[in-house]
Amino acid sequence: MTQVSMTVNGKAASGDVEGRTLLSSFLRESLNLTGTHVGCDTSQCGACVVHVDGVAVKSCTMLAVEAEGADVATIEGEASEDGTLSVIQQAFQDHHGLQCGFCTPGMVMSTAALLKDNPKPSEQEVREYLEGNLCRCTGYHNIVKAILAASGQDVSAIAAE
Amino acid sequence: MPKDSGIGAAPKRREDVRFLTGAGNYTDDINVHGQSHVFFLRSDIAHGTINAVDTSAASGMAGVVRIFTGADFEAVGGLPCGWQVTDRHGEPMQEPAHPIIAQGKVRHVGEIVAAVIADTLEQARDAAEAINVEISELPAVIDMKAAVADGSTKVHDDLTSNLCYDWGFVEENKEAVGKAFDDAAHVTTLELVNNRLVANPMEPRVAVGDYARGTGDSTLYTTSQNPHVIRLLMGAFVLGIPEHKLRVVAPDVGGGFGTKIFHYAEEAFVTFASKQINRPVKWTSSRSEAFISDAHGRDHVTKIQLALDSDNNFTAIRTDTYANMGAYLSTFAPSVPTWLHGTLMAGNYKTPLIYVNVKAVFTNTVPVDAYRGAGRPEATFQLERVIDKAARELGVDPLALRRQNFITEFPYATPVAVEYDTGDYHATMDKLEQIADLSGFEARRAASEAKGKWRGLGVNCYIEACGIAPSNLVGQLGARAGLYESATVRVNATGGLVVMTGSHSHGQGHETSFPQVIAEMIGVDEGMVEIVHGDTANTPMGMGTYGSRSIAVGGSAMVRATEKIIAKTKKIAAHLMEAADADVELKNGTFSIAGTDKSVAWGDVCLAAYVPHNYPLEDIEPGLEETAFYDPSNFTYPSGAYACEVELDPDTGKVTIERFAAADDFGNIINPMIVDGQVHGGIGQGIGQALLENCVYDENGQLLSASYMDYAMPRADDLPFYDVDHSCQTPCTHNPLGVKGCGEAGAIGSPPAVVNAVVDALQRGGKDVTHIDMPLSPSRVWSAMNS
Numbered sequence: 036m037t038q039v040s041m042t043v044n045g046k047a048a049s050g051d052v053e054g055r056t057l058l059s060s061f062l063r064e065s066l067n068l069t070g071t072h073v074g075c076d077t078s079q080c081g082a083c084v085v086h087v088d089g090v091a092v093k094s095c096t097m098l099a100v101e102a103e104g105a106d107v108a109t110i111e112g113e114a115s116e117d118g119t120l121s122v123i124q125q126a127f128q129d130h131h132g133l134q135c136g137f138c139t140p141g142m143v144m145s146t147a148a149l150l151k152d153n154p155k156p157s158e159q160e161v162r163e164y165l166e167g168n169l170c171r172c173t174g175y176h177n178i179v180k181a182i183l184a185a186s187g188q189d190v191s192a193i194a195a196e
Numbered sequence: 197m198p199k200d201s202g203i204g205a206a207p208k209r210r211e212d213v214r215f216l217t218g219a220g221n222y223t224d225d226i227n228v229h230g231q232s233h234v235f236f237l238r239s240d241i242a243h244g245t246i247n248a249v250d251t252s253a254a255s256g257m258a259g260v261v262r263i264f265t266g267a268d269f270e271a272v273g274g275l276p277c278g279w280q281v282t283d284r285h286g287e288p289m290q291e292p293a294h295p296i297i298a299q300g301k302v303r304h305v306g307e308i309v310a311a312v313i314a315d316t317l318e319q320a321r322d323a324a325e326a327i328n329v330e331i332s333e334l335p336a337v338i339d340m341k342a343a344v345a346d347g348s349t350k351v352h353d354d355l356t357s358n359l360c361y362d363w364g365f366v367e368e369n370k371e372a373v374g375k376a377f378d379d380a381a382h383v384t385t386l387e388l389v390n391n392r393l394v395a396n397p398m399e400p401r402v403a404v405g406d407y408a409r410g411t412g413d414s415t416l417y418t419t420s421q422n423p424h425v426i427r428l429l430m431g432a433f434v435l436g437i438p439e440h441k442l443r444v445v446a447p448d449v450g451g452g453f454g455t456k457i458f459h460y461a462e463e464a465f466v467t468f469a470s471k472q473i474n475r476p477v478k479w480t481s482s483r484s485e486a487f488i489s490d491a492h493g494r495d496h497v498t499k500i501q502l503a504l505d506s507d508n509n510f511t512a513i514r515t516d517t518y519a520n521m522g523a524y525l526s527t528f529a530p531s532v533p534t535w536l537h538g539t540l541m542a543g544n545y546k547t548p549l550i551y552v553n554v555k556a557v558f559t560n561t562v563p564v565d566a567y568r569g570a571g572r573p574e575a576t577f578q579l580e581r582v583i584d585k586a587a588r589e590l591g592v593d594p595l596a597l598r599r600q601n602f603i604t605e606f607p608y609a610t611p612v613a614v615e616y617d618t619g620d621y622h623a624t625m626d627k628l629e630q631i632a633d634l635s636g637f638e639a640r641r642a643a644s645e646a647k648g649k650w651r652g653l654g655v656n657c658y659i660e661a662c663g664i665a666p667s668n669l670v671g672q673l674g675a676r677a678g679l680y681e682s683a684t685v686r687v688n689a690t691g692g693l694v695v696m697t698g699s700h701s702h703g704q705g706h707e708t709s710f711p712q713v714i715a716e717m718i719g720v721d722e723g724m725v726e727i728v729h730g731d732t733a734n735t736p737m738g739m740g741t742y743g744s745r746s747i748a749v750g751g752s753a754m755v756r757a758t759e760k761i762i763a764k765t766k767k768i769a770a771h772l773m774e775a776a777d778a779d780v781e782l783k784n785g786t787f788s789i790a791g792t793d794k795s796v797a798w799g800d801v802c803l804a805a806y807v808p809h810n811y812p813l814e815d816i817e818p819g820l821e822e823t824a825f826y827d828p829s830n831f832t833y834p835s836g837a838y839a840c841e842v843e844l845d846p847d848t849g850k851v852t853i854e855r856f857a858a859a860d861d862f863g864n865i866i867n868p869m870i871v872d873g874q875v876h877g878g879i880g881q882g883i884g885q886a887l888l889e890n891c892v893y894d895e896n897g898q899l900l901s902a903s904y905m906d907y908a909m910p911r912a913d914d915l916p917f918y919d920v921d922h923s924c925q926t927p928c929t930h931n932p933l934g935v936k937g938c939g940e941a942g943a944i945g946s947p948p949a950v951v952n953a954v955v956d957a958l959q960r961g962g963k964d965v966t967h968i969d970m971p972l973s974p975s976r977v978w979s980a981m982n983s
Contacts, residue, residue: 053318069225070218072450074398075483079904082398110218120216128212131873135703136215137398137450143216158917165912169904171398171451172703174880174942175912177873194919 041105043068044112052099058092059083061099062109070110070140074169081168084141084148085109091148093167110140113147123147123185130190132181134172141168146182155186202716203933206869209708211701220448223402223419224480231404231476232261234466235320237310237327238488239302242338242560242897243351244331246300249310254326259319262473263327264311264465266297272468275459276433277525278425280674281534281556284364289556291360292352294524296434296461296468302331303351303523304560305899306488308461313469313477336897340497340518340557351523351558360521360530360556365538366612373551376512380503384586389969390574392495392520392891394907395567397702399450400481401490405466409474413441416467420446421456421700422740425677427732429459429527435468439732442467446730449702453881454566455490456702457742458527462489487902492891493567495520496533500578502586510547510601515578517554522563529565530556535673536571536661542610543579544621544657544835545601550611560897566742568881568943572660580656580948584955585966594952595655599625606926614661616833618926621657624859625837628655631919632839632857640841640854641960649843651854652957656838658945662937663748663832663928680827681745682736683754685761687820689806691720691799695757696728698738699750704874704939706746709867713751713933717758719784720798736823744937747866748832748928755932756824764816765801771812772796772804832928832936836860838879840949844957849978851954853883857919858945863927863936871938875920878942884910885943886950890971908971 040049043066050065062068062085073095074080083095086108113121120128123146133139142165149156149164156164161182162175170178176194184190199205214220251263275294282288293299297308310327314320335349342348343358351358364370377383404417414437420426423444430444431437449456466477481489496519503512519533538552587594602621609615629635637653644651664670667678682698695710711725728734738750766780769787773780773794780787788795804811808818841855858875865871888908892900901907927934947970954972958965958981968980 055318063225064227068218069222070220072222072399073224074400074450075904077483077903077905079909080398080483110216114217118217120213124216127216128208131209131869133212133215134705134873134877135398135451136211136220136448137222139215140218159913162911162913162915169398169909169911171396171453171881171909172877173873174876174878174883174910174918175915176876176880176918179912179917193917 037100039099039103041102041107043107044109054100056099057095058097058099058102059094062094068109068111072137072140074137079169080138081141081145082138084144084168086144086148091145110143113143126181126185130177130181130184132173132177138168138170142170142178146185150186155188158183201722202712203866205712206867207708207712207722209705211705211707222399222448222450223404223417226404226417226447228404228406228476231478232313232315232473233317233320234311234313234469234477234479235317235324236308236462237312237324239298239305239307239309239331241302241331241333242305242336244302244333246298246302246309247330247332248328250328251310254312254323257319257323257326259315260323261313261315261475264297264469266295266299269296270299272296273434273436275461276429277530278429278527278676279531280676281361281363281530282674283361284367289361289530290355291525292355296464304562305897306562311465311469313473336560336895338559338561338893338895338897340520340559343557343559344555351560358558360558363534363554365552369549369611370551373512373514373549376549377501377503377514380511381506382504382590384502384582384589385499386582386585386967387499388578388581388967390494390496390498390577391885391970393493393567393885393889394487394891395453395455395490395493396909397451397453397456400483400486401456401460401462402480403463403466404476404478405470406476407471407474413443414467414471415443415445416463417445417447418463419449419456421449421452421702421742423700423730423732424698424738425740426459426463430464430467434464443733446700452702453568454493454570454742458491458565484903487907488562488899491526491563491565492522493564494574495564496574498578500582502582504586508590508592508597508600510545512549513541513547515541515552519554519556520561520564521556521558522561523558524563526563526565529563531675532566532571537575539612539614540572540575540659540661541579542612543576544603544659546603548611561893568878569940572940573944573947576658576944577948581951581967584952588966595625598657614831617830617929619833619835619861620924620926621835623924624835624861627859627921627924628837628839628857631859631921632855634839637841644843650846650957650961652842652844652953652955652960654840654949654952654956656945656948656952657835658838658941659833659835660940660944661831661833662744662940663828663931664743664745665831666829667827677739678827679739680825681749681753682738682823682825683750683757684736684821684823685754685757687761687802689803691724691802693725694728695725695754696735697750697754698735698740699746700729700741702741704741704746705867705870709747709870710751710754712866713754714758717762718782718798744939747933747935748931748937749826749828751933751935752828752931753824753826756826757822760822760824761820764820767812767816768801768804769796772801772810829930832863834860834862834936834938834941836941836945838945838949840953842950842953842957844954844961844977846961849974849981851887851972851977853916856916858942859924860922860938860941861924861926862922862938863925864934865922865925866935868922871922872920874938875942876918878940879918879946880910880915881943882946883915883950886947886970886972888914888971
């Protein structure tokens with residue numbers, strides 16, 4: 036077992052892990068941050084996306100020991116401490132961008148990374164960016180719409196959610 | 197103006213906040229103190245005789261608690277099948293035993309051979325690698341037609357053949373249908389495949405078994421669409437646990453689409469093993485396991501024929517279908533190609549004579565069962581494809597041919613045993629023509645052509661039977677369960693309400709939409725109503741959510757229970773206002789007596805029920821809690837018309853969806869935002885089936901499409917925005933809300949629209965291609981173009 040220490044959502048976190056322990060497992064099982072979900076084992080679905088040192092990564096594809104000393108952000112840190120939803124979270128609710136909710140944490144974290152790099156993405160840019168995030172419920176219509184809305188763009192011309 | 201509360205309003209979903217903040221409570225988020233972990237060693241051989249399962253090296257490894265093999269389950273019941281189909285000769289279907297852990301033989305890749313329980317999952321997995329399994333491989337039975345040919349290897353040695361049943365419907369009509377074909381002016385024939393799919397809810401299945409030695413109670417936490425059904429099947433048929441000693445909890449569930457209806461071996465295993473080792477046992481499926489253990493969907497091979505008279509009226513339909521059951525009968529598998537498929541073959545059309553033959557076949561593949569739509573997409577696809585082909589052969593407009601043959605008078609008794617209560621197929625087609633801007637197609641086609649692309653238009657209709665289902669009817673058809681739904685409405689002393697429903701939400705938003713109905717009926721704020729579901733310990737016996745039944749059946753039960761509450765509160769209010777019961781009105785949360793200034797608030801009446809100082813104790817009991825079980829008198833029949841426009845790249849065969857429009861008639865609508873979302877999701881899955889998804893076995897029974905690397909799930913850049921409309925509303929006549937259900941429509945209606953559009957594009961491009969089997973991948977399209 037190896038001890039790892041990192042900052043998670045602004046707070047110091049540490050624990051003992053095996054060399055093979057995935058970051059997603061460490062977050063879910065050692066830190067009880069179960070908002071990060073695991074939907075596949077081939078790095079395709081994106082339900083496990085978190086930010087490591089400001090970069091979106093699939094936490095099922097990174098070892099916990101690789102995050103030693105890193106600054107990790109998960110879905111649990113997205114809303115304000117008083118519970119106010121972030122602009123992205125609020126847009127997902129406003130535009131019905133989620134149904135079962137399982138892919139949602141990864142969608143929100145990927146969106147945050149997209150809008151950081153590209154504050155006003157086109158519809159096509161949003162769709163291409165989401166290649167690594169699978170959703171089985173929404174047909175993506177309202178997810179794409181919510182992301183465009185979260186970026187401050189007018190979505191009133193897009194069919195109703 | 198849209199309403200801001202009650203029926204027809206679109207409040208934001210209350211469940212979203214927890215899902216958006218990572219605070220959902222999915223089954224894998226549940227960890228029971230002291231739990232162990234199980235890893236299932238699964239067969240990597242499709243068909244073979246088990247010679248030995250040697251666990252001696254594994255059992256002493258670090259952390260291993262116990263290893264179970266088939267021998268440990270010889271005295272344990274197998275998984276039951278919930279539907280018995282009777283074949284066309286009056287004989288029951290062949291029904292093989294379905295063991296929890298393989299007994300003597302393995303029959304599909306993924307079947308459980310051994311189960312290792314250890315302190316950690318990693319230890320269990322390590323130990324499983326040390327188990328030595330010796331299997332003598334037998335020829336794998338994969339192709340359905342070969343499977344029922346003479347001399348085929350048998351999947352089950354104790355059955356007479358690989359034919360589960362040979363079903364004819366309506367058998368009495370067979371000769372008349374044959375004569376109609378003899379007399380037809382034109383016959384169109386189409387052979388097609390409805391491709392095998394994997395449902396792929398984003399949350400893999402999870403099961404946690406927790407036996408409490410002190411009380412002898414067992415609890416199962418599981419990713420289920422119907423926890424009561426799991427409790428009944430597992431308790432009564434597999435493990436012999438009375439229901440009062442067994443609790444099944446399905447908390448937040450990350451999508452179902454049918455594949456979480458069924459009772460699976462892993463659920464029974466963790467419940468059984470937890471008692472054996474006196475310790476909780478947890479199993480979390482990997483996606484790789486899901487592909488080889490979740491029930492698959494579709495997988496029909498069909499020949500359909502449509503007979504028309506000289507005026508292009510449909511006179512008869514005849515179909516021959518082979519339906520894959522896989523290696524064992526999953527919970528509701530036999531019903532899918534029969535009663536959920538044959539009864540829909542009339543579609544939206546007044547075809548007087550129909551005969552459907554279905555041969556259900558055992559193969560060495562994962563069991564096949566209901567997937568979103570379940571039988572109805574298969575019916576719709578073949579019908580709407582053969583009509584399109586007929587129109588092309590006859591040189592008539594496919595829309596006009598459909599309109600000419602529409603059913604226009606309701607109720608309408610089809611020749612396949614169901615009676616449509618309401619519908620207006622011309623209205624939905626009119627709406628579709630408008631929202632899809634069909635009149636603008638030619639200009640868009642010309643613009644595509646100028647870019648070197650071939651543009652095609654595909655249109656189709658659909659009807660489905662949902663709101664499943666009248667218990668007495670399905671009982672006659674072979675169901676071994678009732679299909680009512682239940683609700684208990686509990687009013688608290690301060691006026692808030694809790695609805696405990698047998699319906700289950702795994703993405704459908706019941707926590708938001710069900711309170712809208714209560715708010716409408718009583719006039720209280722939706723925020724005063726809480727929905728409880730998913731736990732057999734605190735909900736009445738219910739059948740769960742599938743078949744687009746939640747609002748039509750579960751909602752109706754809630755309405756009936758609420759009506760009982762209202763009747764009782766009116767009695768209390770009458771007493772408080774010293775008036776007659778019949779004179780009391782309830783409006784906006786206030787009881788009043790017409791023509792007087794007497795009134796009493798909802799909350800005061802509720803308080804009186806629990807503090808009955810001034811109360812008619814001689815007439816009614818204290819308290820406010822009512823339960824209703826609602827058994828529908830008919831199915832509901834949503835219908836609609838869909839249009840798809842594609843662009844086809846003639847150089848590569850790649851198809852892109854440029855426009856997709858859906859005009860649906862769901863009857864009355866509770867929450868239009870949620871309804872739109874349901875349709876979007878269904879269309880996404882339907883386009884996935886049409887263009888991308890395919891479950892592929894090789895001749896040895898190896899699943900080639902066993903991960904997201906190989907199974908093409910639809911991604912955001914594969915799909916367009918959709919234009920959806922449900923303003924055409926012909927309310928259901930036999931349930932109290934006039935609702936029909938919307939969960940499956942998109943997946944039922946969309947595949948034929950896509951294929952019709954691609955064939956149209958090819959024809960416009962000068963290619964004489966009349967059909968391509970799904971998925972319409974670039975290679976398949978290019979090959980068809982160039983063959």
